Amino acid sequence: MDQEQTVTGKSIFRIDGPPKVRGEAKYAAEYNIPDLLHAYVVTASIAKGRILSIDLAAARRFTGVVEILCHKNRPWFWPVSFLYKDTAGPPGKPFMPLYDDRVYFSGQPVALVIAESLEAARDAAALVDVMYETEQHTTDLAASTAFKPRKHRIGVAPVPHPTGDADRAFAVAPVKIESTYTTSPENHHPMELFATTVQWGDKVVTVYDKTQSPKSVELFLKVAFRLIRRKVRVVSSYVGGAFGLGLRPQQSVFLAVMAAKALKRSVRLVLPRDHMFALGYRANATQTVSLAADKKGRLQAIRHRAVAATSQFEDAQDPMLLFSASIYRCDNIKLTYELAKLDTVSPCDMRAPGAATGMFALESAMDELAYALDIDPLALRLANYTERDQSENRPFSSKALRECYAQGSGRFGWGKRSHAPRSMREDKELIGWGMATGAWEAAMSPAPARAEVRLRGDGKFEVTSSITDIGTGTYTILSQIAADALETTMDRIVVRLGDSALPFNPIQGGSWTAATSGAAVQSACRKLKSTIRSRAKQAGVLERRQGAELLSASALVDLLKLQRGGKLSATATKFSLPFGKNFSSATHAAVFAEVRVDEELSVVRVTRIVCAVAAGRILNPNTARSQIIGATVMGIGKALHEDAAYDHNLGRCMAHSFGDYHIPSNADVYDIDVVFVDEADAQVSPLGVKGLGEIGVVAVAPAIANAIFHATGQRMRDLPITIDRLARARSGAS
Amino acid sequence: MKRFTYVRAVSIDQAIESLSVHPDAKLLAGGTNLVDLMKYDVSTPTTIIDINDLPLREISETADGGLRIGALVTNSEVAVHPSVARHYPLLASAIFAGASAQLRNAATVAGNLMQRTRCSYFYDVLTPCNKRAPGSGCPARTGLNRNHAILGASQLCVATHPSDMCVALAAIGATIIVQGPKGVRSIPLADFHRLPGDAPEKDTTLLVDEVILGIVLPPVLEHHRYSYLKIRDRLSYAFAIVSAAVLLTINDEAAISTAQIALGGVAHKPWRNTAAEALLIGRPASRVNFDQFASMLLSGSVALSENDFKIDLAHRTVVRALEQAASRTPQSQSDKRVH
Ligand SMILES: Cc1cc2nc3c(=O)[nH]c(=O)nc-3n(C[C@H](O)[C@H](O)[C@H](O)COP(=O)(O)OP(=O)(O)OC[C@H]3O[C@@H](n4cnc5c(N)ncnc54)[C@H](O)[C@@H]3O)c2cc1C
Numbered sequence A: 001m002d003q004e005q006t007v008t009g010k011s012i013f014r015i016d017g018p019p020k021v022r023g024e025a026k027y028a029a030e031y032n033i034p035d036l037l038h039a040y041v042v043t044a045s046i047a048k049g050r051i052l053s054i055d056l057a058a059a060r061r062f063t064g065v066v067e068i069l070c071h072k073n074r075p076w077f078w079p080v081s082f083l084y085k086d087t088a089g090p091p092g093k094p095f096m097p098l099y100d101d102r103v104y105f106s107g108q109p110v111a112l113v114i115a116e117s118l119e120a121a122r123d124a125a126a127l128v129d130v131m132y133e134t135e136q137h138t139t140d141l142a143a144s145t146a147f148k149p150r151k152h153r154i155g156v157a158p159v160p161h162p163t164g165d166a167d168r169a170f171a172v173a174p175v176k177i178e179s180t181y182t183t184s185p186e187n188h189h190p191m192e193l194f195a196t197t198v199q200w201g202d203k204v205v206t207v208y209d210k211t212q213s214p215k216s217v218e219l220f221l222k223v224a225f226r227l228i229r230r231k232v233r234v235v236s237s238y239v240g241g242a243f244g245l246g247l248r249p250q251q252s253v254f255l256a257v258m259a260a261k262a263l264k265r266s267v268r269l270v271l272p273r274d275h276m277f278a279l280g281y282r283a284n285a286t287q288t289v290s291l292a293a294d295k296k297g298r299l300q301a302i303r304h305r306a307v308a309a310t311s312q313f314e315d316a317q318d319p320m321l322l323f324s325a326s327i328y329r330c331d332n333i334k335l336t337y338e339l340a341k342l343d344t345v346s347p348c349d350m351r352a353p354g355a356a357t358g359m360f361a362l363e364s365a366m367d368e369l370a371y372a373l374d375i376d377p378l379a380l381r382l383a384n385y386t387e388r389d390q391s392e393n394r395p396f397s398s399k400a401l402r403e404c405y406a407q408g409s410g411r412f413g414w415g416k417r418s419h420a421p422r423s424m425r426e427d428k429e430l431i432g433w434g435m436a437t438g439a440w441e442a443a444m445s446p447a448p449a450r451a452e453v454r455l456r457g458d459g460k461f462e463v464t465s466s467i468t469d470i471g472t473g474t475y476t477i478l479s480q481i482a483a484d485a486l487e488t489t490m491d492r493i494v495v496r497l498g499d500s501a502l503p504f505n506p507i508q509g510g511s512w513t514a515a516t517s518g519a520a521v522q523s524a525c526r527k528l529k530s531t532i533r534s535r536a537k538q539a540g541v542l543e544r545r546q547g548a549e550l551l552s553a554s555a556l557v558d559l560l561k562l563q564r565g566g567k568l569s570a571t572a573t574k575f576s577l578p579f580g581k582n583f584s585s586a587t588h589a590a591v592f593a594e595v596r597v598d599e600e601l602s603v604v605r606v607t608r609i610v611c612a613v614a615a616g617r618i619l620n621p622n623t624a625r626s627q628i629i630g631a632t633v634m635g636i637g638k639a640l641h642e643d644a645a646y647d648h649n650l651g652r653c654m655a656h657s658f659g660d661y662h663i664p665s666n667a668d669v670y671d672i673d674v675v676f677v678d679e680a681d682a683q684v685s686p687l688g689v690k691g692l693g694e695i696g697v698v699a700v701a702p703a704i705a706n707a708i709f710h711a712t713g714q715r716m717r718d719l720p721i722t723i724d725r726l727a728r729a730r731s732g733a734s
Numbered sequence B: 001m002k003r004f005t006y007v008r009a010v011s012i013d014q015a016i017e018s019l020s021v022h023p024d025a026k027l028l029a030g031g032t033n034l035v036d037l038m039k040y041d042v043s044t045p046t047t048i049i050d051i052n053d054l055p056l057r058e059i060s061e062t063a064d065g066g067l068r069i070g071a072l073v074t075n076s077e078v079a080v081h082p083s084v085a086r087h088y089p090l091l092a093s094a095i096f097a098g099a100s101a102q103l104r105n106a107a108t109v110a111g112n113l114m115q116r117t118r119c120s121y122f123y124d125v126l127t128p129c130n131k132r133a134p135g136s137g138c139p140a141r142t143g144l145n146r147n148h149a150i151l152g153a154s155q156l157c158v159a160t161h162p163s164d165m166c167v168a169l170a171a172i173g174a175t176i177i178v179q180g181p182k183g184v185r186s187i188p189l190a191d192f193h194r195l196p197g198d199a200p201e202k203d204t205t206l207l208v209d210e211v212i213l214g215i216v217l218p219p220v221l222e223h224h225r226y227s228y229l230k231i232r233d234r235l236s237y238a239f240a241i242v243s244a245a246v247l248l249t250i251n252d253e254a255a256i257s258t259a260q261i262a263l264g265g266v267a268h269k270p271w272r273n274t275a276a277e278a279l280l281i282g283r284p285a286s287r288v289n290f291d292q293f294a295s296m297l298l299s300g301s302v303a304l305s306e307n308d309f310k311i312d313l314a315h316r317t318v319v320r321a322l323e324q325a326a327s328r329t330p331q332s333q334s335d336k337r338v339h
């Protein structure tokens, strides 16, 4: 079929929009089940120590309370932590809520109140009196000792080996910089609260859960709670954002199923916003980057050392240094990735995990180097452009980063920039223009993704896959892909997702859903199409004119009736082989930011952002653009606002709501201009798709920090760049 | 949330009586602060007296040319009222600088006066806090205090009053009208909020059995200039780090003839220094004079471990607000550019 007639690649509005607006799209907390009980978590106030006693008497007397579980009376579950491993978990012992009397982090669940109503559970929870024996805790990254993780996390590429001799090259290079950067712990905070509704049954346990992987939650629950004789079905038809926090089975599903199993009743647990701060966070990190160049700006040495936060019980790891080895041409590279243990929950993947933090440091350092060299920051990037992935010594399947630079800078008007800091001003505001490069892995999932397509009795095609749509537009793009593969229109396609009873798909993460699940859908649909074609030929009903549909709905229904078993369907499985590839793949972006800084008052406005993205084929510019805009706003938050606000004396995160965990408000978001650069890539995935979930956030924070430097002459190396930090930098300079 | 009895007051007298009978009762106005505090178990009244039926929703002119605003008038209604917009634009501007449209539509004048600090320990019952649980300690002193007080704090509490509206009212010199079992009395705004001292649990001088009836604004200052400038951690929907409310009149000789200036976000109450204001009178509206004034206004300020920057920022903010007022270019609350 010729490109013009396909819906793939067109700006289609989300097909899940209307049901969401009408309230028909159900989220995990919205399933009403007869005789439902409600649970509420009692959390620890200390960061480290032991529970000496839990007084449940007053809470038990509270009207409506059915049961209160704590480590002393919880139902049996396996005492060996490896059984709680999940596919996205790092090395270590996964946290098991209510396991024993140990407290590992402030906010940790220590009891679960189950009652006839949410209000009763919540109000009784406040009456649970816990006594602790406290131990010395550390939540301050600077006060914790760094170490190299002994075991690598599966799925996270190990830090590339050193190449050349970075120390020597750095020592002898004519121009060099070395700086240390810090980032704060950030929380994901999808709008939808983490919630689980468990429908307990003798044969089937249905778990409505907020997750990015119904399948891994199903497997996890079956093992952890020995639900061997029951069928476990995990449903996540709609997920109101997750950003990585739903990649692992969360405390909410663990506790809700534990309660349901203990009581043999249906139970719902909705975590309030406050409790979501203790589910996971983007690891804060301290990073030192040393860059050296020759006089022309060609990189001679890259050294990048990162120390990232982790918990006491797991060695959380993410690809913080991945692109430091591959984004610029350089022969001498030395990367060091270390962890430091804190008395917090384990950090977990958050949109562009690692890369967003690592690239903040690297891209800030590149800007520093550009100024040390006195050359334009974009020119420095171009001078070190590489067509090959030097860390793997192989070509890229495609790399249109150069076009991102060209189109992004063109739209932004970068050419009109005056190089010197503090040289642009309007009225009382200093104006700064900064840029940064972004990259993220483009890959298909290494775990297989399956899809099924079935011709229904009403002549529509039903596409099913266990993959979730976390708000990214998966329903819509899979419908587009299916419609094209079946040579029909989107209204003849019905997509059902987010259900572990549907064909297996891995976690929705890593930006690989569109490429992998999309390819499986396409392949299944193509198979079904050829089956239909041959069966129709046999039956003599194939009526095919150029440009017309494969078969009319009524002809299809007739054909279906002729089939033995009344069934016409096809399945397909897609995944990427983890080895033997002779190319690397990545998405790239160039972000250009304008800030206006009232220097006297340290007030920053990010008035303009241009984000040029090369991500292979764009399936739906509409949903794609939304992804990038959302990620850009998240990047503004990372740059200027987000911080979990730890009180290190108490070892406690003191942000409890959106009132004190600031994300950008509408007023903080001015123009965001998204450009998708053409990038054809036949190798990366069957659809030519690279994925868009993460790339948008990577380069935003460094572009803003660099713009602030250009505006004020102050190099802001600590995120978020708040008023106090700007004010101190200014007064330190004057 | 603790269970409570709900009473809907039909008269002011009844509300006062209920308060006298139930000393731990709370009046419910817009509920935007009280209900949150109850949800977090910070406030645990056993009785809620809903006053929304009381006849306290009027805005009327007073005999001397001032304005009386009923306790239950919403923040939005105050801000858009023609008399306020025309004669007290500083008040309207301060209200627009606060919260969000939805909150301003629900929040009332009395509730805004009575709103409690935003110190994060105060809101978290699993931490100590002298204001919430007297005698338990003040973790902010050695912990997170970047947005805490630089003026008038005590050993026991370093919290700030979070209101924007009250900063404008302080500059305007409003009076609070309250009624208790012994009758009606008026409290100048300057005496309404208190410093924490050795009783940080007490925010105001209102007695437990008193109801706020409304506020009275003094007669309009003819030809005054004004600005409300709020500096915060994002461009909207955040409490002030510092804010300044400025009312100035400048005579034909270009000298300052009246000056009323209040600072927000710096202390347990809106901060004014009338002695410093007096020094501005008769002087030209110049940067030098504004600087001197700001130094005097902030004299005695003390930094905590994280909020040293606030002293300088407060200085700069008040100077800028004075300049904005003097040049008749008050800060816009919709265009976030500070000029
Ligand atoms: C997310 C958020 C952001 C906010 N941002 C800002 C901001 O930027 N700037 C700002 O200034 N404010 C801000 N606020 C606070 C807001 O202004 C207050 O919550 C509001 O003014 C309280 O008014 P209310 O009528 O809802 O009071 P309520 O919550 O009903 O009551 C508050 C207190 O006042 C008492 N009270 C009420 N009426 C009377 C009366 N007649 N007599 C005696 N006592 C009475 C109540 O008993 C209670 O103790 C914000 C609030 C929220 C939730």
Ligand code: SF4
Residues within 6 Å of the ligand: B117, B119, B120, B121, B122, B128, B129, B130, B131, B132, B137, B138, B139, B140, B141, B148, B156, B157, B158, B159, B200
């Ligand atoms: S500053 Fe005041 S409100 Fe905050 S913790 Fe200390 S005593 Fe409590």
